[in-house]
Amino acid sequence: MKKLGLLLIILLFSSAVAAVEKPEWKIGMYWKYQVTPAGYNFTVEITGRENITVDIDNKNYEVWNLTQTTEGKTIVEKMYTYVRVDDLADVMQITYLKNKQKMKDIYSPPIPFIRYGVSVGDKWNASYQLLSYDGKKWQITVVKENCECESKEKIKIPIGEFLCYKIVKNMSYKMENSNRYFNSTQVIYYSPKLKNWIKSESYVLGNKKSEVVLIETNCLEKEKKFALPLYLVIIAFAIVGIISKTKK
Numbered sequence: 001m002k003k004l005g006l007l008l009i010i011l012l013f014s015s016a017v018a019a020v021e022k023p024e025w026k027i028g029m030y031w032k033y034q035v036t037p038a039g040y041n042f043t044v045e046i047t048g049r050e051n052i053t054v055d056i057d058n059k060n061y062e063v064w065n066l067t068q069t070t071e072g073k074t075i076v077e078k079m080y081t082y083v084r085v086d087d088l089a090d091v092m093q094i095t096y097l098k099n100k101q102k103m104k105d106i107y108s109p110p111i112p113f114i115r116y117g118v119s120v121g122d123k124w125n126a127s128y129q130l131l132s133y134d135g136k137k138w139q140i141t142v143v144k145e146n147c148e149c150e151s152k153e154k155i156k157i158p159i160g161e162f163l164c165y166k167i168v169k170n171m172s173y174k175m176e177n178s179n180r181y182f183n184s185t186q187v188i189y190y191s192p193k194l195k196n197w198i199k200s201e202s203y204v205l206g207n208k209k210s211e212v213v214l215i216e217t218n219c220l221e222k223e224k225k226f227a228l229p230l231y232l233v234i235i236a237f238a239i240v241g242i243i244s245k246t247k248k
Helices: 002-015 230-247
Strands: 030-036 040-053 060-072 076-084 089-097 102-112 123-133 138-157 160-175 181-191 196-204 207-217
Touching (some): 138 196, 138 207
Antiparallel strands (some): 030 207, 076 089, 089 102, 123 138, 138 160, 160 181, 181 196, 196 207
């Protein structure tokens, strides 16, 4: 009985840290990435928190405003991504190209780049439409994702080594008025400590096409002492009390 109680306590404690927890974002946080082999950098900074209305479905969302700026050889001048506060789902992107063209992408329904609350071994599916406007017409792309949180492992990047969740997305795309799907795989390494993904790899037919790596951030915090939620502590002590009474 004593061993059973100890096992229950261990399971309770491990469950508190097993899931991919949603990060606590603040205005001013930023992450700078390097893209290879394309040879350019981009910085994503949280520049605001606001309410927006999406013109496709006329729905209102409370969002973070993520502003992306670029350095190097790329056609993108600046990008604004609106991310829903509740679950960090992508709602809409507005992109300005260097040729002054403005583009808009709307996710229907909004979809998180990383699903929070999952644990190692969890699998899930997602599907959505990407509605893109180039200033002249709308284009609809149907996207399907088969995802898995494969493992938790240490990943080394230029600014250090960090424990990450490895999330694999097998994605299929189908353009409007087409029956053909295009497939790709994206491998994402999410760091709870840095409050965002720190490395991403893209594959087509098993061949690696690109890699994006974090090279700078202001989210690198000192290690914090682990503290269990109060309800878990209460449950643990209750279990110990029950075991003690049983022994008597």
